[in-house]
Amino acid sequence: xxxxxxxxxxxxxxxxxxxxxxxxxxxxxxxxxxxxxxxxxxxxxxxxxxxxxxxxxxxxxxxxxxxxxxxxxxxxxxxxxxxxxxxxxxxxxxxxxxxxxxxxxxxxxxxxxxxxxxxxxxxxxxxxxxxxxxxxxxxxxxxxxxxxxxxxxxxxxxxxxxxxxxxxxxxxxxxxxxxxxxxxxxxxxxxxxxxxxxxxxxxxxxxxxxxxxxxxxxxxxxxxxxxx
Amino acid sequence: xxxxxxxxxxxxxxxxxxxxxxxxxxxxxxxxxxxxxxxxxxxxxxxxxxxxxxxxxxxxxxxxxxxxxxxxxxxxxxxxxxxxxxxxxxxxxxxxxxxxxxxxxxxxxxxxxxxxxxxxxxxxxxxxxxxxxxxxxxxxxxxxxxxxxxxxxxxxxxxxxxxxxxxxxxxxxxxxxxxxxxxxxxxxxxxxxxxxxxxxxxxxxxxxxxxxxxxxxxxxxxxx
Numbered sequence: 001x002x003x004x005x006x007x008x009x010x011x012x013x014x015x016x017x018x019x020x021x022x023x024x025x026x027x028x029x030x031x032x033x034x035x036x037x038x039x040x041x042x043x044x045x046x047x048x049x050x051x052x053x054x055x056x057x058x059x060x061x062x063x064x065x066x067x068x069x070x071x072x073x074x075x076x077x078x079x080x081x082x083x084x085x086x087x088x089x090x091x092x093x094x095x096x097x098x099x100x101x102x103x104x105x106x107x108x109x110x111x112x113x114x115x116x117x118x119x120x121x122x123x124x125x126x127x128x129x130x131x132x133x134x135x136x137x138x139x140x141x142x143x144x145x146x147x148x149x150x151x152x153x154x155x156x157x158x159x160x161x162x163x164x165x166x167x168x169x170x171x172x173x174x175x176x177x178x179x180x181x182x183x184x185x186x187x188x189x190x191x192x193x194x195x196x197x198x199x200x201x202x203x204x205x206x207x208x209x210x211x212x213x214x215x216x217x218x219x220x221x222x223x224x225x226x227x228x
Numbered sequence: 229x230x231x232x233x234x235x236x237x238x239x240x241x242x243x244x245x246x247x248x249x250x251x252x253x254x255x256x257x258x259x260x261x262x263x264x265x266x267x268x269x270x271x272x273x274x275x276x277x278x279x280x281x282x283x284x285x286x287x288x289x290x291x292x293x294x295x296x297x298x299x300x301x302x303x304x305x306x307x308x309x310x311x312x313x314x315x316x317x318x319x320x321x322x323x324x325x326x327x328x329x330x331x332x333x334x335x336x337x338x339x340x341x342x343x344x345x346x347x348x349x350x351x352x353x354x355x356x357x358x359x360x361x362x363x364x365x366x367x368x369x370x371x372x373x374x375x376x377x378x379x380x381x382x383x384x385x386x387x388x389x390x391x392x393x394x395x396x397x398x399x400x401x402x403x404x405x406x407x408x409x410x411x412x413x414x415x416x417x418x419x420x421x422x423x424x425x426x427x428x429x430x431x432x433x434x435x436x437x438x439x440x441x442x443x444x445x446x447x448x449x450x451x452x
Contacts, residue, residue: 059427062384062426062431063427063430064389064423064426066392066394066402067402067419067426068423070415070419071419074419152293156294156295159296159299160296160392162298170299170302173302177306183302183310184303187302187306188303188307191299191300194295199294202294
């Protein structure tokens with residue numbers, strides 16, 4: 001029995017988009033915490049900590065997101081947590097976001113001139129306080145455009161959660177397509193929905209970057225390069 | 229944990245995995261070559277005087293960069309047949325990768341072309357070079373030299389994204405592994421090992437691009 005592709009299907013897909021958004025938010029919040037930790041380890045004094053963080057980034061950026069999802073999904077099952085697609089997707093995307101955000105923010109931290117560290121040191125602040133009170137607040141400004149840019153990449157990445165069976169926008173499209181057998185209409189609509197979610201983010205990322213450029217902060221370029 | 233890991237099974241299937249890695253390598257290499265060609269054409273179109281052409285390229289770039297690769301792949305593989313274009317999984321996978329990479333490469337190459345100083349082009353004209361020679365030697369080569377590192381990382385991203393084409397059963401490393409896992413249920417061991425293979429591939433590509441960069445562009449001396 002083939003169903004018609006009607007307003008009901010359109011509505012079903014629009015509603016499914018909220019799971020895409022929710023998964024993106026969860027992964028972004030988790031990735032912000034993880035990324036901050038990774039960025040701070042990357043500029044730590046200890047060579048071992050710096051090397052460990054660099055290896056983490058290298059491995060997560062050098063392997064497919066799909067494999068990361070599979071390993072978390074099948075791995076958590078082996079560890080006895082059961083195969084939960086939602087939790088696995090959230091965890092895998094958090095680890096993925098931590099690596100990329102960590103690398104982006106490292107670039108931003110290192111774009112802050114050395115004299116800022118030295119000035120803070122002259123005020124007798126320890127390494128952590130130099131970072132927290134002097135460097136991070138300045139790095140935050142140049143970090144915003146590439147971070148918003150990465151958010152687009154993360155949002156698109158959530159589509160892979162459909163492959164381990166989490167029902168977000170792309171998985172909902174498969175269901176609609178199975179019922180209506182109208183693949184072109186279904187996937188074109190889904191592409192439009194993703195575009196509606198991503199495009200404003202891409203635009204604002206670009207606008208923020210131009211504003212920083214105009215203000216003559218060349219470091220924005222450095223940060224943007226870390227985002228590719 | 230009562231699970232017993234059996235990596236011996238993976239060892240026995242190693243030749244299948246290596247074949248899969250070869251297929252991934254070939255698919256990615258083809259996508260890189262064609263994707264770069266699309267990128268150069270797109271960047272040239274963006275520099276054209278026709279507003280319509282520029283707008284069309286801009287729409288293509290924005291549409292691709294703001295939608296997931298998986299959706300692009302499914303739209304090409306499942307959606308295009310209803311428009312009369314039926315592709316095999318392998319063809320659909322390659323087309324999706326080229327279309328995807330082409331959009332990113334367009335932006336990257338365009339940035340490189342814009343970085344070529346106008347005076348350089350005028351100098352080319354003053355020397356009486358033909359427009360095609362100016363584009364090739366005065367604009368494109370220096371532009372590619374400037375953006376080669378960015379292109380290289382985009383190439384690696386496409387190679388990693390190729391694992392996604394396993395969902396339409398195009399032949400590559402992940403799809404080969406899916407087939408083996410469906411038979412012996414050793415999912416974790418197999419995906420763990422091929423994750424290592426992917427890591428090796430991306431490190432290999434990184435080294436290769438660094439060598440190519442050096443071999444092709446070292447004689448151009450200092451990069452800005």
